[in-house]
Each structure stands twice: as C-alpha cells, then as structure tokens.
Ligand SMILES: Nc1ncnc2c1ncn2[C@@H]1O[C@H](COP(=O)(O)OP(=O)(O)O)[C@@H](O)[C@H]1O
C-alpha cells in the first residue's frame with residue numbers, strides 16, 4: 001500500500017451567525033494515499049469548499065483533526081503551517097486568482113519567490129511548469145490576454161511550481177465551456193500519470209468526477225464514499 005498523505009478524523013466546522021451555530025462539517029473522516037486521484041461531489045452548500053480550505057490550512061476546523069503524512073496539521077506552529085500552505089499543497093480555484101498586472105510566468109514563479117528561491121531558479125521552474133501544462137508559447141502574456149482555459153492552466157502551473165505533495169482543486173472547470181473543461185481534465189489525469197500527483201478535485205462536472213478512481217459525495221456536512 002502506498003504512503004498515506006492525508007487523513008481526517010471526525011473533522012467538524014461550525015460558523016456562528018447571529019448567535020446561532022451553523023454546522024457546516026460534521027464528523028468528516030476519510031483518507032487519501034500517495035498518487036490517488038479523488039473527486040468530491042455534492043450539492044451547493046454541502047461543505048465542499050469549507051473542507052478543501054481546511055485541508056489546505058486556509059481555515060481551521062472547530063473539531064477533529066487533519067493528519068498530513070501522519071502529523072497533526074493544526075498542532076503545527078504558525079510558521080510551519082505557512083510553509084505547509086506554500087510548499088506542500090497547491091490550490092486551484094474556480095476563479096483563477098491570477099495577478100492581472102503580471103505575466104503568466106511571473107504569476108507562476110510567485111510561490112517560489114515567496115519560498116525564498118533565487119529568482120533565476122524560480123524563473124526556470126516557472127517556465128518548466130508552463131511547459132508541462134502546455135503553455136510555453138504564452139509565458140509572457142498577462143492573464144487578460146489569455147483564454148479562460150489558458151488562465152486555469154497558468155493557475156495549475158502556479159499551484160505546482162514547488163512540486164507540492166497534494167493538489168487541491170475547487171470547481172476549477174466550473175467556469176469553462178465543456179470542451180475546455182475536458183482539456184483541463186485531461187491535463188489533471190496526465191499530471192497524475194506522469195508525476196504521480198496526488199489530488200482532490202471538487203467538481204460539479206459528472207464526467208470529471210467519474211474519471212477519478214476514488215470518489216466521495218458530500219451531503220449536508222457529511223462525506224460518503226461512492227461505489228466505483
Ligand atoms: N465564513 C462563513 N460564515 C458563515 N457560513 C459560511 C461561511 N463559509 C461557508 N459558510 C456556509 O457553509 C455552508 C457550506 O459552504 P461551502 O463549503 O462553500 O459549500 P460548497 O462548496 O459545497 O458549495 C454554506 O451553507 C455556507 O453558507
């Protein structure tokens with residue numbers, strides 16, 4: 001069996017609104033091993049984004065635990081958590097969040113600069129990643145000069161620039177037309193096959209969800225395995 005990358009134990013998350021507790025995650029327990037491709041589907045409001053944010057340490061749970069390679073994520077010091085966010089996970093969102101005044105390769109190299117790599121090395125990595133996502137020809141373009149699919153490729157390259165252990169994707173094809181969405185799907189599968197990239201993909205896209213070997217559904221803050 002391959003190495004366990006991530007495990008949650010009775011993960012819960014509540015928000016307080018107007019003195020009322022809203023339980024968005026309830027006892028979410030699941031795990032994912034190295035190289036696995038996992039999809040999570042579920043109705044809007046089921047808690048998918050909340051879960052992904054916690055797995056990427058962008059938010060804190062109110063109960064339970066997340067273990068990354070066996071170590072409890074939220075027992076880490078803030079400095080370690082920051083480097084976890086920067087180096088161990090890559091995040092891709094529905095809206096790419098690229099910086100519009102920077103070129104594709106400048107956007108991609110940003111996490112590498114934040115991690116303290118020399119500019120030259122960060123640049124080399126950025127060009128390499130843009131090549132891997134099929135965008136070598138567009139590295140000098142700004143986001144506004146790229147199509148929606150190309151922008152998502154840049155966002156994927158940026159998420160991968162430090163070779164993270166885990167890629168978290170939240171509705172990354174949600175804003176794309178069917179054909180472009182399909183090309184992005186192919187890219188994810190290729191990245192998994194070529195680099196053994198472990199990924200969790202939250203999606204409304206049935207075809208994309210079904211192409212992932214391990215599948216979950218979220219219903220009202222709970223997670224269920226789907227039959228394969
Ligand atoms: N910061 C917040 N404060 C209060 N409620 C929130 C907050 N973030 C999310 N929620 C609520 O949590 C529920 C799940 O949201 P979300 O995780 O975004 O669902 P999904 O991604 O599955 O559509 C929703 O009812 C949403 O309104």
Ligand SMILES: [Mg+2]
Nearest residue numbers: 048049050170
């Ligand atoms: Mg969401």
